[in-house]
Amino acid sequence: MDDEAETSFKAGPIYLVPIVLSILVGIFCSLLFIAANTNIGYITIMPESLSGSAWNAVYFVILIAAGAYFMYFLLKKKFHFGIRLLIGIAILVVTFMLSILYLDSFLVIINLEISPWLLLVTSAITTGVAVYLTFSRVKIAHDIVVLLVGGGLGAFLGLTIPTLSAIFILLLLAVYDVIAVYYGPVGKIASHGLEKLPGISLSFKDVHVGLGDLTFYSMLVSHALIYFGEKACIFSAVGVLLGSFVAFKPRGI
Numbered sequence: 641m642d643d644e645a646e647t648s649f650k651a652g653p654i655y656l657v658p659i660v661l662s663i664l665v666g667i668f669c670s671l672l673f674i675a676a677n678t679n680i681g682y683i684t685i686m687p688e689s690l691s692g693s694a695w696n697a698v699y700f701v702i703l704i705a706a707g708a709y710f711m712y713f714l715l716k717k718k719f720h721f722g723i724r725l726l727i728g729i730a731i732l733v734v735t736f737m738l739s740i741l742y743l744d745s746f747l748v749i750i751n752l753e754i755s756p757w758l759l760l761v762t763s764a765i766t767t768g769v770a771v772y773l774t775f776s777r778v779k780i781a782h783d784i785v786v787l788l789v790g791g792g793l794g795a796f797l798g799l800t801i802p803t804l805s806a807i808f809i810l811l812l813l814a815v816y817d818v819i820a821v822y823y824g825p826v827g828k829i830a831s832h833g834l835e836k837l838p839g840i841s842l843s844f845k846d847v848h849v850g851l852g853d854l855t856f857y858s859m860l861v862s863h864a865l866i867y868f869g870e871k872a873c874i875f876s877a878v879g880v881l882l883g884s885f886v887a888f889k890p891r892g893i
Contacts, residue, residue: 658787658844659857659884663877665791666798666858669742670865673799676745683800690804697808701816704852705824711837712825727839728771731789735770738792739763774839783842790851794858799866806863813856826850857884 672678685699686692714722740763747754770789773781801809820826829837841850857880865873 653885655845655847656881656884658783658842658847658849659854659881662787662791662794662854662858663861663880665788666794666862667865667873667877669792669795670798670862672742672745672749673795673866676748678741678745678748678799680741680800682802682805683797684802684805686805688802688804693802693804693808696801696805697812700809701812704813705816705820708820708825708829711840712829715829715837723837724775727837728775731774731785731839732767732771734789734793736763736767738789738796739766741796742792779843782838783844786839786842786851786854790854791858794855794860795862797855797859798862798864801859801863803863803867806859810856810860817853 682688684693684696686695711723711726714720714726740759743759743763743766747759770785774785776782798806817826839851841848843849860880861873861877864876
Protein backbone atom coordinates (compact mmCIF):
# COMPACT_ATOMS: atom_id res chain seq x y z
CA MET A 641 0.00 0.00 0.00
CA ASP A 642 1.44 3.41 -0.94
CA ASP A 643 1.75 6.40 1.44
CA GLU A 644 -1.42 8.05 0.14
CA ALA A 645 -3.40 4.86 0.63
CA GLU A 646 -1.96 4.41 4.11
CA THR A 647 -2.98 7.91 5.17
CA SER A 648 -6.48 7.53 3.70
CA PHE A 649 -7.06 4.12 5.28
CA LYS A 650 -9.67 4.08 8.01
CA ALA A 651 -10.15 0.87 9.94
CA GLY A 652 -13.75 -0.28 10.07
CA PRO A 653 -15.70 -3.42 10.95
CA ILE A 654 -16.02 -4.24 7.23
CA TYR A 655 -12.35 -5.26 7.17
CA LEU A 656 -13.11 -8.05 9.63
CA VAL A 657 -15.27 -9.89 7.07
CA PRO A 658 -12.57 -12.42 5.99
CA ILE A 659 -11.76 -13.23 9.62
CA VAL A 660 -15.45 -13.63 10.48
CA LEU A 661 -16.01 -15.95 7.50
CA SER A 662 -12.99 -18.08 8.35
CA ILE A 663 -14.09 -18.35 11.98
CA LEU A 664 -17.57 -19.41 10.85
CA VAL A 665 -16.03 -22.12 8.66
CA GLY A 666 -14.01 -23.28 11.65
CA ILE A 667 -17.09 -23.36 13.86
CA PHE A 668 -19.04 -25.36 11.27
CA CYS A 669 -16.18 -27.87 10.94
CA SER A 670 -15.92 -28.12 14.73
CA LEU A 671 -19.63 -28.88 14.94
CA LEU A 672 -19.06 -31.73 12.49
CA PHE A 673 -16.36 -33.10 14.79
CA ILE A 674 -18.62 -32.78 17.82
CA ALA A 675 -21.65 -34.36 16.13
CA ALA A 676 -19.56 -37.24 14.76
CA ASN A 677 -17.68 -37.65 18.06
CA THR A 678 -14.44 -37.50 16.08
CA ASN A 679 -11.37 -38.51 18.07
CA ILE A 680 -8.07 -38.80 16.19
CA GLY A 681 -5.71 -38.05 19.06
CA TYR A 682 -3.19 -35.27 19.43
CA ILE A 683 -0.58 -34.37 16.82
CA THR A 684 1.87 -32.76 19.25
CA ILE A 685 5.19 -34.54 19.73
CA MET A 686 5.83 -33.78 23.41
CA PRO A 687 3.64 -34.75 26.39
CA GLU A 688 1.17 -32.21 27.72
CA SER A 689 3.19 -30.74 30.58
CA LEU A 690 4.46 -27.20 31.16
CA SER A 691 7.84 -27.87 29.57
CA GLY A 692 6.46 -30.28 26.99
CA SER A 693 3.84 -27.79 25.83
CA ALA A 694 6.46 -25.05 25.58
CA TRP A 695 8.62 -27.29 23.40
CA ASN A 696 5.60 -28.15 21.25
CA ALA A 697 5.15 -24.43 20.64
CA VAL A 698 8.83 -23.91 19.83
CA TYR A 699 8.81 -26.85 17.41
CA PHE A 700 5.63 -25.57 15.74
CA VAL A 701 6.91 -22.02 15.29
CA ILE A 702 10.29 -23.23 14.00
CA LEU A 703 8.49 -25.14 11.25
CA ILE A 704 6.45 -22.06 10.33
CA ALA A 705 9.53 -19.81 10.34
CA ALA A 706 11.51 -22.28 8.23
CA GLY A 707 8.70 -22.39 5.67
CA ALA A 708 8.50 -18.60 5.54
CA TYR A 709 12.26 -18.20 5.08
CA PHE A 710 12.29 -20.85 2.35
CA MET A 711 9.41 -19.09 0.59
CA TYR A 712 11.27 -15.77 0.80
CA PHE A 713 14.45 -17.41 -0.54
CA LEU A 714 12.56 -18.71 -3.58
CA LEU A 715 10.91 -15.34 -4.08
CA LYS A 716 14.21 -13.49 -3.82
CA LYS A 717 15.74 -15.82 -6.40
CA LYS A 718 12.67 -15.25 -8.59
CA PHE A 719 12.05 -18.97 -8.71
CA HIS A 720 8.33 -18.46 -9.28
CA PHE A 721 7.71 -21.97 -10.57
CA GLY A 722 9.16 -23.39 -7.37
CA ILE A 723 6.92 -21.13 -5.29
CA ARG A 724 3.79 -22.14 -7.15
CA LEU A 725 4.82 -25.79 -6.93
CA LEU A 726 5.37 -25.50 -3.19
CA ILE A 727 2.02 -23.79 -2.66
CA GLY A 728 0.28 -26.31 -4.91
CA ILE A 729 1.72 -29.28 -3.00
CA ALA A 730 0.77 -27.73 0.34
CA ILE A 731 -2.82 -27.04 -0.78
CA LEU A 732 -3.05 -30.53 -2.29
CA VAL A 733 -1.88 -32.36 0.85
CA VAL A 734 -3.89 -30.27 3.30
CA THR A 735 -7.08 -30.26 1.23
CA PHE A 736 -6.94 -34.00 0.58
CA MET A 737 -6.46 -34.75 4.28
CA LEU A 738 -9.23 -32.36 5.36
CA SER A 739 -11.60 -33.64 2.66
CA ILE A 740 -11.26 -37.20 3.89
CA LEU A 741 -11.66 -36.17 7.51
CA TYR A 742 -14.71 -33.95 7.08
CA LEU A 743 -16.46 -36.19 4.56
CA ASP A 744 -15.97 -39.15 6.87
CA SER A 745 -17.36 -37.15 9.81
CA PHE A 746 -20.37 -36.12 7.75
CA LEU A 747 -21.04 -39.73 6.74
CA VAL A 748 -20.90 -40.78 10.39
CA ILE A 749 -23.45 -38.09 11.28
CA ILE A 750 -25.93 -39.22 8.62
CA ASN A 751 -25.15 -42.87 9.39
CA LEU A 752 -24.11 -43.73 5.85
CA GLU A 753 -21.30 -46.10 4.89
CA ILE A 754 -19.53 -45.88 1.55
CA SER A 755 -16.61 -47.68 0.00
CA PRO A 756 -13.19 -46.41 1.13
CA TRP A 757 -12.30 -46.07 -2.54
CA LEU A 758 -15.31 -43.82 -3.15
CA LEU A 759 -14.27 -41.71 -0.16
CA LEU A 760 -10.75 -41.38 -1.60
CA VAL A 761 -11.99 -40.57 -5.10
CA THR A 762 -14.43 -37.94 -3.81
CA SER A 763 -11.69 -36.37 -1.72
CA ALA A 764 -9.30 -36.44 -4.66
CA ILE A 765 -11.83 -34.65 -6.87
CA THR A 766 -12.42 -32.03 -4.17
CA THR A 767 -8.66 -31.57 -3.86
CA GLY A 768 -8.24 -31.19 -7.61
CA VAL A 769 -10.92 -28.50 -7.72
CA ALA A 770 -9.28 -26.65 -4.81
CA VAL A 771 -5.84 -26.67 -6.45
CA TYR A 772 -7.32 -25.53 -9.77
CA LEU A 773 -9.20 -22.67 -8.11
CA THR A 774 -6.08 -21.65 -6.18
CA PHE A 775 -4.26 -20.87 -9.40
CA SER A 776 -7.22 -19.65 -11.42
CA ARG A 777 -7.38 -16.09 -12.71
CA VAL A 778 -10.57 -15.47 -10.78
CA LYS A 779 -9.53 -13.72 -7.57
CA ILE A 780 -12.63 -14.63 -5.60
CA ALA A 781 -12.03 -18.31 -6.40
CA HIS A 782 -8.65 -18.56 -4.64
CA ASP A 783 -9.89 -16.29 -1.86
CA ILE A 784 -12.67 -18.80 -1.18
CA VAL A 785 -10.12 -21.61 -1.08
CA VAL A 786 -8.02 -19.67 1.44
CA LEU A 787 -11.09 -19.09 3.65
CA LEU A 788 -12.16 -22.73 3.52
CA VAL A 789 -8.67 -24.13 4.06
CA GLY A 790 -7.96 -21.64 6.85
CA GLY A 791 -11.17 -22.43 8.70
CA GLY A 792 -10.99 -26.17 8.10
CA LEU A 793 -7.34 -26.48 9.07
CA GLY A 794 -7.94 -24.29 12.12
CA ALA A 795 -10.71 -26.61 13.33
CA PHE A 796 -8.46 -29.64 12.77
CA LEU A 797 -5.66 -28.06 14.81
CA GLY A 798 -8.17 -27.00 17.45
CA LEU A 799 -9.22 -30.64 17.81
CA THR A 800 -5.75 -32.21 17.72
CA ILE A 801 -3.66 -29.80 19.82
CA PRO A 802 -4.17 -29.97 23.60
CA THR A 803 -5.08 -26.83 25.51
CA LEU A 804 -1.77 -25.96 27.17
CA SER A 805 0.16 -26.51 23.95
CA ALA A 806 -2.40 -24.43 22.05
CA ILE A 807 -1.94 -21.56 24.51
CA PHE A 808 1.85 -21.66 24.20
CA ILE A 809 1.66 -21.93 20.40
CA LEU A 810 -0.65 -18.93 20.09
CA LEU A 811 1.43 -16.82 22.48
CA LEU A 812 4.69 -17.66 20.73
CA LEU A 813 3.11 -17.10 17.33
CA ALA A 814 1.98 -13.64 18.42
CA VAL A 815 5.60 -12.75 19.23
CA TYR A 816 6.89 -14.40 16.05
CA ASP A 817 4.31 -12.59 13.94
CA VAL A 818 5.50 -9.16 15.10
CA ILE A 819 9.14 -10.05 14.47
CA ALA A 820 8.44 -11.75 11.13
CA VAL A 821 6.33 -8.87 9.80
CA TYR A 822 8.64 -6.02 10.77
CA TYR A 823 12.07 -7.69 10.71
CA GLY A 824 11.68 -11.15 9.21
CA PRO A 825 10.52 -13.01 6.11
CA VAL A 826 6.79 -12.22 6.23
CA GLY A 827 7.27 -8.49 5.78
CA LYS A 828 9.82 -9.08 3.02
CA ILE A 829 7.48 -11.47 1.23
CA ALA A 830 4.66 -8.91 1.49
CA SER A 831 6.90 -6.22 -0.01
CA HIS A 832 7.26 -8.36 -3.14
CA GLY A 833 3.47 -8.43 -3.58
CA LEU A 834 1.23 -11.03 -2.00
CA GLU A 835 -0.89 -11.10 -5.14
CA LYS A 836 1.95 -13.14 -6.67
CA LEU A 837 1.38 -15.85 -4.09
CA PRO A 838 -2.15 -17.23 -4.52
CA GLY A 839 -3.18 -19.69 -1.87
CA ILE A 840 -1.30 -18.20 1.09
CA SER A 841 -3.27 -14.98 1.53
CA LEU A 842 -6.39 -13.18 0.44
CA SER A 843 -7.04 -9.50 -0.15
CA PHE A 844 -10.22 -7.76 0.88
CA LYS A 845 -10.50 -4.09 0.02
CA ASP A 846 -7.22 -2.58 1.33
CA VAL A 847 -6.31 -5.46 3.64
CA HIS A 848 -4.23 -8.59 3.05
CA VAL A 849 -4.89 -11.49 5.44
CA GLY A 850 -2.56 -14.46 5.52
CA LEU A 851 -3.68 -18.07 5.50
CA GLY A 852 -1.75 -18.60 8.72
CA ASP A 853 -3.65 -15.82 10.47
CA LEU A 854 -7.01 -17.26 9.44
CA THR A 855 -5.91 -20.74 10.47
CA PHE A 856 -4.87 -19.79 13.98
CA TYR A 857 -7.84 -17.50 14.59
CA SER A 858 -10.05 -20.45 13.69
CA MET A 859 -7.91 -22.80 15.77
CA LEU A 860 -8.49 -20.74 18.92
CA VAL A 861 -12.24 -20.45 18.43
CA SER A 862 -12.62 -24.09 17.38
CA HIS A 863 -10.61 -25.37 20.34
CA ALA A 864 -12.77 -23.31 22.67
CA LEU A 865 -15.96 -24.74 21.16
CA ILE A 866 -14.81 -28.37 21.09
CA TYR A 867 -13.34 -28.51 24.59
CA PHE A 868 -15.09 -25.75 26.55
CA GLY A 869 -18.45 -25.16 24.88
CA GLU A 870 -20.46 -22.40 23.29
CA LYS A 871 -19.77 -19.60 25.77
CA ALA A 872 -16.01 -20.03 25.51
CA CYS A 873 -16.37 -20.09 21.73
CA ILE A 874 -18.29 -16.81 21.71
CA PHE A 875 -15.84 -15.08 24.05
CA SER A 876 -12.82 -16.26 22.06
CA ALA A 877 -14.42 -15.17 18.76
CA VAL A 878 -15.20 -11.73 20.17
CA GLY A 879 -11.63 -11.50 21.48
CA VAL A 880 -10.16 -12.40 18.10
CA LEU A 881 -12.30 -9.83 16.30
CA LEU A 882 -11.58 -7.06 18.80
CA GLY A 883 -7.86 -7.82 18.72
CA SER A 884 -7.83 -7.83 14.93
CA PHE A 885 -9.70 -4.53 14.76
CA VAL A 886 -7.33 -2.88 17.22
CA ALA A 887 -4.36 -4.21 15.25
CA PHE A 888 -5.67 -2.54 12.07
CA LYS A 889 -5.80 0.94 13.56
CA PRO A 890 -2.17 1.78 14.49
CA ARG A 891 -0.65 0.16 11.41
CA GLY A 892 -3.25 1.24 8.89
CA ILE A 893 -3.35 -2.18 7.24
